[in-house]
Amino acid sequence: MSTRVVGQPHPIIDAVEKVSGATIFINDLELPGALTGLALRSPHPHARILNLDTSAAERLAGVAVVLSKNNTPNAPFGINHKDEAAFCREKARYVGDEVAAVAAADEETAREALSLIRVDYEVLPTVADPFAAQEPNAPLVHDSVTGNIANEFHIKRGEIDEAFDAADAAFADEFHTHLAHQAYIEPTGCAAQWHPGGKISVWGCLQSVFLIRTFMLGPAMGMSPDDFRVTQTKPGGAFGGKLDVKAALMAAMLSRAAEKPVRFMMSLEEDLIAMRPRMPVHISLESAWKRDGTLAGKRVRIVAENGAYSSLSPAIMSSIALRTDNLYKTPAAEIQGKLVYTNIIPSGQMRGFGNVQATYAWESHLDNVADSLGLDPAELRLKNYTEKGDVSLHGWKIASCAVADATRYVVEEMDWKAKRARGGKGRGVGLASCIHVSGNKGFSVELGPDDTDPSSGVVRVDEEGKVEIWSGESDLGQGATSVMAYIASEVMGIPVERFRVPPTDTGYMPFGMGAFASRITLIGGNAVKLAAEDARRNLLDAAAEFMEIPADELEIVEGEVRAKALPERKMSVGEVVRRAGSVIEGNGKWLAGGDVLDKEKYGNPSTTYSFSTHGAEVEVDMETGVVTILGICCGHDPGRVINRLGAEGQVEGGAVQGMSFAMMEGLAPLEGHLRGKNFHDYLIATSMDAPPIEHDFFESMDPYGPYGAKGLAEVAINPITAAICNAIYHATGGARIRTLPVSPERVLEAIEEARK
Amino acid sequence: MEFLRAASVDEALAAARDGAAFVAGGTNLVPDVLFGRKKIARAVDISRLDELRFIEEADGKIRIGALASVTDLLESELIRTAASPLYESALEFAGPLVRNRASVAGNLMDASPAADLAPPLLVQDAVVELASAEGERALPLSEFFLDYRKTAVRPEELMKAIVIEPLGQEGRCAYYKLQLRRAMAIAVVGVAVVLRMKGSVCAEAAISLGAVAAVPYRAQAAEACLCGKEIGVAEIEAAAEAAEDSARPIDDVRASAAYRKKMCGVLVRRLLKKALGMPQPVAV
Numbered sequence A: 001m002s003t004r005v006v007g008q009p010h011p012i013i014d015a016v017e018k019v020s021g022a023t024i025f026i027n028d029l030e031l032p033g034a035l036t037g038l039a040l041r042s043p044h045p046h047a048r049i050l051n052l053d054t055s056a057a058e059r060l061a062g063v064a065v066v067l068s069k070n071n072t073p074n075a076p077f078g079i080n081h082k083d084e085a086a087f088c089r090e091k092a093r094y095v096g097d098e099v100a101a102v103a104a105a106d107e108e109t110a111r112e113a114l115s116l117i118r119v120d121y122e123v124l125p126t127v128a129d130p131f132a133a134q135e136p137n138a139p140l141v142h143d144s145v146t147g148n149i150a151n152e153f154h155i156k157r158g159e160i161d162e163a164f165d166a167a168d169a170a171f172a173d174e175f176h177t178h179l180a181h182q183a184y185i186e187p188t189g190c191a192a193q194w195h196p197g198g199k200i201s202v203w204g205c206l207q208s209v210f211l212i213r214t215f216m217l218g219p220a221m222g223m224s225p226d227d228f229r230v231t232q233t234k235p236g237g238a239f240g241g242k243l244d245v246k247a248a249l250m251a252a253m254l255s256r257a258a259e260k261p262v263r264f265m266m267s268l269e270e271d272l273i274a275m276r277p278r279m280p281v282h283i284s285l286e287s288a289w290k291r292d293g294t295l296a297g298k299r300v301r302i303v304a305e306n307g308a309y310s311s312l313s314p315a316i317m318s319s320i321a322l323r324t325d326n327l328y329k330t331p332a333a334e335i336q337g338k339l340v341y342t343n344i345i346p347s348g349q350m351r352g353f354g355n356v357q358a359t360y361a362w363e364s365h366l367d368n369v370a371d372s373l374g375l376d377p378a379e380l381r382l383k384n385y386t387e388k389g390d391v392s393l394h395g396w397k398i399a400s401c402a403v404a405d406a407t408r409y410v411v412e413e414m415d416w417k418a419k420r421a422r423g424g425k426g427r428g429v430g431l432a433s434c435i436h437v438s439g440n441k442g443f444s445v446e447l448g449p450d451d452t453d454p455s456s457g458v459v460r461v462d463e464e465g466k467v468e469i470w471s472g473e474s475d476l477g478q479g480a481t482s483v484m485a486y487i488a489s490e491v492m493g494i495p496v497e498r499f500r501v502p503p504t505d506t507g508y509m510p511f512g513m514g515a516f517a518s519r520i521t522l523i524g525g526n527a528v529k530l531a532a533e534d535a536r537r538n539l540l541d542a543a544a545e546f547m548e549i550p551a552d553e554l555e556i557v558e559g560e561v562r563a564k565a566l567p568e569r570k571m572s573v574g575e576v577v578r579r580a581g582s583v584i585e586g587n588g589k590w591l592a593g594g595d596v597l598d599k600e601k602y603g604n605p606s607t608t609y610s611f612s613t614h615g616a617e618v619e620v621d622m623e624t625g626v627v628t629i630l631g632i633c634c635g636h637d638p639g640r641v642i643n644r645l646g647a648e649g650q651v652e653g654g655a656v657q658g659m660s661f662a663m664m665e666g667l668a669p670l671e672g673h674l675r676g677k678n679f680h681d682y683l684i685a686t687s688m689d690a691p692p693i694e695h696d697f698f699e700s701m702d703p704y705g706p707y708g709a710k711g712l713a714e715v716a717i718n719p720i721t722a723a724i725c726n727a728i729y730h731a732t733g734g735a736r737i738r739t740l741p742v743s744p745e746r747v748l749e750a751i752e753e754a755r756k
Numbered sequence B: 001m002e003f004l005r006a007a008s009v010d011e012a013l014a015a016a017r018d019g020a021a022f023v024a025g026g027t028n029l030v031p032d033v034l035f036g037r038k039k040i041a042r043a044v045d046i047s048r049l050d051e052l053r054f055i056e057e058a059d060g061k062i063r064i065g066a067l068a069s070v071t072d073l074l075e076s077e078l079i080r081t082a083a084s085p086l087y088e089s090a091l092e093f094a095g096p097l098v099r100n101r102a103s104v105a106g107n108l109m110d111a112s113p114a115a116d117l118a119p120p121l122l123v124q125d126a127v128v129e130l131a132s133a134e135g136e137r138a139l140p141l142s143e144f145f146l147d148y149r150k151t152a153v154r155p156e157e158l159m160k161a162i163v164i165e166p167l168g169q170e171g172r173c174a175y176y177k178l179q180l181r182r183a184m185a186i187a188v189v190g191v192a193v194v195l196r197m198k199g200s201v202c203a204e205a206a207i208s209l210g211a212v213a214a215v216p217y218r219a220q221a222a223e224a225c226l227c228g229k230e231i232g233v234a235e236i237e238a239a240a241e242a243a244e245d246s247a248r249p250i251d252d253v254r255a256s257a258a259y260r261k262k263m264c265g266v267l268v269r270r271l272l273k274k275a276l277g278m279p280q281p282v283a284v
Helices: A015-019 A056-057 A107-116 A160-166 A212-219 A246-258 A268-274 A313-327 A355-373 A377-384 A403-413 A414-420 A441-447 A480-492 A518-547 A573-580 A646-664 A720-732 A744-755 B008-015 B029-034 B070-074 B077-082 B083-090 B096-101 B104-109 B119-123 B219-224 B231-246 B257-276
Strands: A036-043 A045-052 A064-066 A098-104 A120-123 A149-157 A170-175 A189-194 A200-204 A230-232 A262-265 A281-289 A296-306 A333-341 A425-438 A452-460 A467-471 A554-557 A560-563 A571-572 A582-589 A610-619 A627-638 A693-697 B002-005 B021-023 B040-045 B056-060 B061-065 B128-132 B135-140 B146-148 B158-164 B171-178 B188-200 B199-211
Touching: A036 A107, A036 A246, A036 A268, A045 A098, A045 B171, A056 A064, A056 A107, A056 B077, A064 A107, A064 A212, A064 A246, A098 A107, A098 A246, A149 A313, A149 B029, A160 A281, A160 A296, A170 A355, A170 A480, A170 A554, A200 A212, A212 A230, A212 A441, A246 A262, A246 B199, A262 A452, A281 A313, A281 A355, A281 B219, A296 A313, A296 B158, A313 A355, A313 A425, A313 A441, A355 A377, A355 A646, A355 A720, A377 A403, A377 A425, A403 A414, A403 A425, A403 A610, A403 A627, A403 A693, A403 B002, A414 A425, A425 A720, A452 A480, A452 A518, A452 A573, A467 A480, A467 A518, A480 A518, A518 A554, A518 A560, A518 A571, A518 A573, A518 A582, A560 A573, A571 A573, A573 A582, A610 A646, A627 A646, A627 A720, A646 A693, A646 A720, A720 A744, A744 B257, B008 B128, B056 B077, B061 B077, B070 B077, B070 B083, B070 B104, B077 B083, B083 B119, B083 B171, B083 B188, B104 B119, B104 B158, B119 B171, B119 B188, B171 B257, B188 B257, B199 B219, B199 B257, B219 B231, B231 B257
Parallel strands: A036 A262, A200 A230, A296 A333, A627 A693, B002 B040, B021 B040
Antiparallel strands: A036 A098, A045 A120, A064 A098, A149 A333, A170 A281, A189 A200, A189 A262, A281 A296, A425 A610, A452 A467, A452 A582, A554 A560, A560 A571, A610 A627, B056 B061, B061 B158, B128 B135, B128 B158, B171 B188, B188 B199
């Protein structure tokens, strides 16, 4: 389909506002008379609270309210397990756990008040290691949860034992990933304003303004979700970390208690110790193969580190366990997962939702297999990839797929064959692929209104011919609002510059689940597309009356309604609205395809799936283990590119963020205390570390996507870690990185191990 | 905290008579105060004392004013040609914004074991000029660092300059900072070497190591393996081994002690070969 706007390179629609400093972020939001809210956090990984005395803090002049277990009801909340409360009750379970919070006239007073809160702790043994945590005599993080097991499952699919018995070869590997933070630049903050009558307004950089009311604010505060009006402020970074934001709860509770507006802004250190970083996992893999490189079956055992509280961790573990099985034609699989409580910061979702970890492990394993079978790693993948029309072992229906094209591109672009022939001398190339959902029905059941994973949009055209799009789906910096504007612009024939997409607001916008699971382009985009089509229809119907030409003989071009046969007969869109006497509106609602998985996790969780292949070329200093990444090359199948500049940004950002995770990031817990709790010790890649990135898009034109588009955010990050590790393996003649991050020290150890 | 801005060196010294923290670029001090690592009663701002900001040749030596910034090092032809390990360390120092503010003296006064400028200054026999209301004294940099974040500088003393021996015709040198990213990174190991050659014989050898002990230091046992000798592979191996033996590193978030120790040997071997133009198995 030829398009006018879709697929072109456009700046993000609010780019000028952002780069000129005009954007109001949460920390810029001023509420007259607002109090400053701060939290007192546990300094201990595990401690019983024997006594908590807030009286001195309450007496301090300027302190409006001090909240703690002493004066708040025990109202546990949590998406999968109701294992968390606003404030520690009997125990503190990680360093950073909220013990109390104050609201005071200013920050200085609030800090002084925190220092006046007296807590008597009985320090308990720290549950730091997820394997030791399962021992019979291990201390318990939650006294009622035996063995510290938050969740476990064991699935067998296909003739798995027979597959291994009949295989020509079988291989086993173990991999370990680390605790890494989303490391967005904007520290988390929320503001709240209690209104007489009991309603509360909440502001913040939030990935889902609708859902935070239902999974956190409502249950934790004993109120109805409808009692909250939640408004998103422009995002200063999220990457998955701003879905369950406890700062919203802190601000709302303090505001309700003080009956005044409260700003609750976290420091960077608080963000690093008390948000929800990417889950660390320990993955054991076994795979069975035919001699020619056909995959016969796989066994996966996962121990995932839940941290102190669960939130979305069970779903993340499930994603880690099953996802890679759908990228290749996998005849049989056995999957076991255990999610283990520890006294470490609760882990959570970050760009990839477990798929970064799963893809690292499986795609590293695949190169080991290829090496053992004497096959080229690219050929091994090409032989086994899933294809359009396939239904995977787990029931995933592949509606569109260009992963093989992406891999062939990477192979060609990197001069793969020539470079693979020269490995082992400190320079090498590697690649890896991934599959990712575009939305996930499971979230709709766990978090949403029903099982439809819905999104809605409203498109409103005003008397100046300007268009505003209301969608319940949040922009978290990924460019979602721009994607919506381009889709609606394409549909309506009105220039992109006339579109405005305000941040999400539960006060007047239609429902959307929010930004996660790479769902917005597909699901939100379809809803906005339907709304734009409706608005276009309504515009043409109105114009038909004024112009006395049937609507089907009219079209909208460059913001003007024109007679197709007589282009000089025209009316501007604004004029049509003026004549009509009111805003002309369109409404759309789109329900995602796919199924809710059954108890055995069988089913098709997403409408469709996206793919990518990443390649990396590295140089390894064989004496120090220092790795230099010389270049990255990636091919992506996002179905269809909506905004080329935005898509390129996603791809380059994903590659660099993924490389940063692989090479240097880490909160580095030691006995429950995090060592990377500032950007001095928590390293993220700088522009100096970013290598040249080549990339291209392979548009599979998805049948369900708006103009054929699927999600791109997460396929852009998933495979790069394995691609780098595979390149290191190739460069060193067999140094396999089994534990992340790829520090020089680990590379050197792996080189020495490979020499044995 | 009391904050005074000095208009002259004498004013600064008078203000510090009972001890003070001098503030130049503030790139260490400000975060230290902000995060509660240091409590300061009196801060004296010396950042406007332009008379302390220079890089000059004097009496056959290079004199670097205490307030010379790391960027000043990079912009100095003298440093680039006659103190190239220092130049290279400045290239790897933090990032451009920090380099513009951070002073050479501040990097030394912070007394971090990983102070980037310490190893290259040590190998060029740096001497620091200290002044107080009582008078001036010269202190060799090799006696400057007493222990972890502890210097021999008295609370009332102000560093005015750092004097180093230029490399000269016979000086062969190399520098390397092993780090976990390409900018804004604390050294895992920092190594600088200078060999002063008389024909084929090494007249003087200087090897310094950073981030592998409580203080940056000269690896004298390693130097002794080279001094007065014609340097071949055996001498280099002996020096590398001695350097490795001399290291007393710790485990931290960046690397283990064992790795750091091992890297002392690897890097000293490599840098000696590089300085002498000998073939390397793997390029640095």
